[in-house]
Amino acid sequence: MSERASVPKEAEETESEPEQEPVTTGAQSVIRALENAGTDYVFGVQGGAIMPVYDALYDSDINHVTMAHEQGASHAADAYGVVTGDPGVCFATSGPGATNLVTGIADANMDSDPVIALTGQVPTEFVGNDAFQETDTVGITQPITKESYFAADSDTVGDDVSEAFALADAGRQGPTLVDLPKDVTQGETEVEPGRPETPETYEVPEEADDEDVQEAVEALAEADRPVILSGGGVIKANASSALREFAKEYEIPVITTMPGIGSFPEDHELSLEWAGMHGTGYANMAISNTDCMLAIGTRFDDRLTGGVDSFAPDAEVIHVDIDPAEISKNVYADYPLIGDARNVLRQLFDAMPRAPDADEWRDQCQTWKDEYPMDYDTPDDEPLKPQYVVEQFSEMTPDDTIVCTGVGQHQMWASQFWEYTEPRTWVSSHGLGTMGYGVPAAIGAKLAAPDQEVVCFDGDGSFLMTVQGLSVAVREQLDITYVVLNNEAVGMVRQWQDGFYEGRRMASEYPWIPQFDKLAEAFGARGFTLESYDNVEETIQEARDYDGPSVIDAHIDPGENVFPMVPSGGDNGLFALNEDQLDMI
Structure with missing residues (x-):
């Protein structure tokens, strides 16, 4: 793609x-x-x-x-x-x-x-x-x-x-x-508008200063524990190919932010996937122990950094961004490089004197992968796990499938357990965290890329906020598969109430919700219900085969929570893998 x-x-x-x-x-x-x-x-x-x-x-x-x-x-x-x-x-x-x-x-x-x-x-x-x-x-x-x-x-x-x-x-x-x-x-006019042009006063920095680039690459080449942090700006600058070339040539482990998902293939040995509040344990460990971070196109928001004082405490930071306002706004940049991400990556590639001597560091990153795997249990006596549904979808769909989401626990599972290898295949609401984003976003995504498969993971709470968009998907005959990971709650709120508010579940659980498969049929879409592991693959395939919008109402374990988890404002290296560990942090 x-x-x-x-x-x-x-x-x-x-x-x-x-x-x-x-x-x-x-x-x-x-x-x-x-x-x-x-x-x-x-x-x-x-x-x-x-x-x-x-x-x-x-x-x-x-x-x-x-x-x-x-x-x-x-x-x-x-x-x-x-x-x-x-x-x-x-x-x-x-x-x-x-x-x-x-x-x-x-x-x-x-x-x-x-x-x-x-x-x-x-x-x-x-x-x-x-x-x-x-x-x-x-x-x-x-x-x-x-x-x-x-x-x-x-x-x-x-x-x-x-x-x-x-x-x-x-x-x-x-x-x-x-x-x-x-x-x-x-009003009347005969004036023809011109082609799109920015105001004369608007200037875009294309390349970083060469001296600044030289200082940055010297620091990166001297590092013992280097990492690349790839943000959403890498994708927006069409710099994913340049990033991949740079990381592979100089064998530097790559972490993405959540908006940067897809900028580096998650099936590559250098990938540590994404970091932050619900990022992988190994990505967060690498951030906490790196001595030099090349951060590209990221604004270092609080869901990534946790506590800024404890973020990458031993690292010299090389920050590449097209917006000067982002430099040292949240995390101090030892080497600020202002310019277009793709151009600056080319500058860095050409200026690098040598690859960092980081064999031991790469081995350590692999050790963290082994110690903190992204796994989960599927006991026969417990309801369907959402992670399993996401993983099965990922295995059954093409690499260029576009994944859209709403906001909540389902969004985290969709980002954690789908394997992303291509840019512009992860479409979600990050900074604002807008519940209801998924249903209409999938419509826009499908019309943007009609030849690519589009899957939207939503939660029951998020789905209800914009469910009327199903009427549009049906009318426009869009082949979209919607998956409602249904736990009869605003799950992320419920998880925080259990973890930080002594289990006082105020206004986070639904005493009654619609049958989403029947609701889908009322809109003219195809509806499916999923309640056990026995028919997961069969239901997914049937929904995908339907030529039009379909909705899978997946009844998941209502007690399942999202882990790993770094408490808000916490240290990225102190993440919980379960509820018991959360109590200890």
Whole structure:
């Protein structure tokens, strides 16, 4: 699978294009801007203030997917951007339409996912008068976007959209928004919008300073216990191939962050998989004992670091990031390298004087793998274990299968027990931790990569938040397999209550939940129930074989918890492998 599934921008610009009808309205200029940017899909919900834009979309070749809720539109656009590498686009009307997008926009902002949101707005003469379905969309979204624009003129609205599209994609990717007053989109114009271009004042650092690179590689070559920490920025920069080449050439063990899953193949002997609160014991041990860490495209968030003071205490840190604001924000960088991850990895590769002398260190990392394996028990007298369901799916599906999730225990099991070997195959909500992300994200992922299998693991709590998205998957005839790891609880909350609140389970368990297989059938999907080990493989295969969306309601052990676990703010090297050890930390 290619790192970026879409057509390269250079190719887009050189292809001959059919002659277009001239624009006559601001709304047509908005759609033309999206066409110029190569937009294939828009995810949205109609409404009064955005209606002129939808009317202009009527004559466009852009595909529109009508979502069941605006939050679903923003998550689908987000996932589309994660899988393709190019900005996903979502539409919503003013007021509640725009505010319903906010959760998805905030999610994309936290995870640096490329999204452009276009929102309807009341006519400019009514702005500030508390008109019907008016809200200050720009004011609400300014803190959670790279930029939010208020379109003020029919002649410039197309260029506003073009610039917003370019900005979402440039440098450190992220969401942008353009608020579209109805009189601006209905207004007349003959001005054709330009192609996407960032503002003249926006600069992206491409390569790190050569002297800084030389100092960094000398430190890395001298290390006895080196590790590479590969973050989500490696995938966003299409730097996975460069990372793999560097790590293999210089035989340095690789740890990923959770957003970095897939940047390095987990079946390779140098892989320690992912680190952090529920990362592998061996990854966390390596972090706690390394003497030199090459960290690429990571913001060192608290779920990775635990307590910052105890994070990699003996390590010199080489931090590669395209955003200078991330350097030494959470973890001090001894060697800051500001630039595009792929370019900087090439610089490091060319400058490395030699491989570190790290035979003993690699042996130690293998010893930790043997001491802290990712295993689990499957007693015959206990309910179905979720880890087994995930593992069986992983074994039965192609390597390029895309895995989407909601947020909770199921998300951790899906990241721990699926073997990831390719970038852009792990699609989840990380920084914001948005329950309900999975159902609409799978829709965006499948439309982004129609030839790849898409599996969505969800929890019963997370699934219920956006289950209406099943209607979209059915209507669009999308071949997606949804797996509800059903423990009749908001499982991660319940686990924390048991571990840190003396078992006081307040508002974390469901006294009643729907039968998800029957609910799926009501939506027009295919429903399955899974309750024992006897028919796991058969049910998985039957669900995969169904040509359309299917839902497996997997009734799992309600007492199963996620381990390993580093308590919040704790030392990565002091992780619990079970409940008894958690009590001792």
